[in-house]
Amino acid sequence: MQHSSQNNSKEDADSLIGNKLREHRKELKLSMKEVAEVAGLSIGFISQVERGLTAPSLSSLSSIAKVLNTDISTFLSQPEGKSSFTRNKDRAVYTLSHKGLQYERLSASFPRSVLNSVIMHEMPGHRLESIKHEGEEFFFILEGAITVYIEEEENILEAGDSIHFDSMREHSVWNHTDNPTTILHVCTMDIFGDKQGTKEIPNTRAGRKGV
Amino acid sequence: MQHSSQNNSKEDADSLIGNKLREHRKELKLSMKEVAEVAGLSIGFISQVERGLTAPSLSSLSSIAKVLNTDISTFLSQPEGKSSFTRNKDRAVYTLSHKGLQYERLSASFPRSVLNSVIMHEMPGHRLESIKHEGEEFFFILEGAITVYIEEEENILEAGDSIHFDSMREHSVWNHTDNPTTILHVCTMDIFGDKQGTKEIPNTRAGRKGV
DNA sequence: AAATAATTTTAGTATAAGTAAAAAATTGAC
DNA sequence: GTCAATTTTTTACTTATACTAAAATTATTT
Structure with a gap:
């Protein structure tokens, strides 16, 4: 047929x-x-x-x-979308489990968008577990300092420093200082989980273009 | 075997x-x-x-x-890569044509990487031409203020504000203030021209499509 | 205007993408 | 443990199409 x-x-x-x-x-x-x-x-x-x-x-x-x-x-595939504008002061702050970490979401989620960004506030001594996953990551330190481990590499970043790496490399983060650190974090992984129609089929409205 | x-x-x-x-x-x-x-x-x-x-x-x-x-x-495919670590102070500064604009490159270029980031210093009054192209873009204002036009939208961003949008939407930037503005810029377009082919360094201007 | 290079069209073949149906595992109920 | 019932693998075969070679057409250059 x-x-x-x-x-x-x-x-x-x-x-x-x-x-x-x-x-x-x-x-x-x-x-x-x-x-x-x-x-x-x-x-x-x-x-x-x-x-x-x-x-x-x-x-x-x-x-x-x-x-x-x-x-x-x-x-294969191509994006199409809208925009997201966030004001410094009126961004919601999400506090995570251990309370050693807070997020402010910056990026939008439009069809096929790949960029995700958040501002992370990491408390003194807090450590983010070591992980690896698809995609890439980019850190820019806004305030304070932090240690970023990438496989065997140990990188100490201070305000204004940046790092960009393949997320498949085992990585973790540790605030080794006595002050909170503010990090601008951009990555290509779907950290918010709102990219693909999780489980249920997404509403048919904006038909996904074949391939 | x-x-x-x-x-x-x-x-x-x-x-x-x-x-x-x-x-x-x-x-x-x-x-x-x-x-x-x-x-x-x-x-x-x-x-x-x-x-x-x-x-x-x-x-x-x-x-x-x-x-x-x-x-x-x-x-298909899975990425593999390295990392790029840049120190605030020892980043090369590229000055572009009109001298109203300076770049500091932050991101690396490893196989299949899609993220590109720069810090842009835009002088008072300077205006970046209106373009549209594939990909997405993310701005985070580090210092000063700027006006970002996206299609009909006019957005005035100040330090700490951010915007994320589909690059296919016609966009331009104008420093409407009397002071230089520092912008952290992340996008998925190959602005450095070193992803594929390694031809010559592109002509200053970032890609444009059909006028 | 000819000559050269770059692209499109045509016509044909060979390959491998895909099927239907039988054999073989795998699961599970009694 | 055996006997269905289901899921997966294998076999043997067909057909669509991915791909080629060469001729025709269209740029480009001189």
Whole structure:
């Protein structure tokens, strides 16, 4: 059964991938020929893919992505959204369990958004458990100082210092000082748990674009 | 041992996808039959895919992902990386064209990293042209004040305020005050141009699309 | 205007994506 | 422990499509 009624999302997705591929290629000032050769594919095929006339297999897409110095995920999914504006003074403060830690949420959650940010107030002596997970993280110290452990690395950050790392590396944080520390924290992990339709299917309203 | 050599990255990748799919399915307590039916595929095929015996097409993978309440990217790639630690005082300062703007780069660029961050020093009266592009952006005002225009919205931010928005919405920034403003800027766009391809350093101007 | 390079189109093949159905495990009830 | 009932794996086969080679078309350059 090949239902072609409301199924244009697939083709849309294909040509979307194609467009992105073309953009990337152009940015690198490469010709289709060059890409084709390095990726081990034919020129005509590259053309077809870029115009969404055919869908590449995962492995071909991967080869192409490699030539373009990226990986597959670059060509799948894309964000759309709104904005979130927060005033210094009127942000709600969430206090966590041990009371050694407080959060103020800064970022919004719009479809496909990946950025999450909070201001963390970490009390003297407080230690955040060591974890690893997908994504990346960025810390900027607003006030005080803190020790950030990343695998074997020990980094002492003071106000104005920053650190950026792959969250898959085991990391933890410790306020080794006698004063509270204020950290601006930005990461790509869904710390608020409101990104994907947890459990129940999300309301059909803003149809997710196929691929 | 089947094939022990290290080069079969394709098959490895396939079975990696398979494993992730299986994990996800098990987590949701679904049988292959259920997944197959909703995704419009056969049971046997699901089995083959999960064990890496065959590679699904992009669209099938997408269908399966949808049943599992995720999207394709969950099953492709995983990041690996390093970290970047910057000291408040010893960061290089890049001065841009008009001299109304200075940058300090904070983030690293490791494979597949998406976060980019800089501290921007914007001089009184300076205005950043209005642009739109893929990704998201996050501003946190460290010092001074600034006006951020997002489409029709006008937002006046002062020290400690923040804003987070979809970069596809036309946006610009204006220092309407008489003092320099310091902004911590985090975005998912490749502003440094060193993610892919390592071509030349881009022309000062951050990316723009079609005027 | 010719010559060269870059892209699109066409026509065809081979591969592997996908199926249906049987065999084999796995679970569980009695 | 055995016998259904369900879930998963395997087999054997079909078909769609991913992909190619080469010709036709469209830029680009000189």
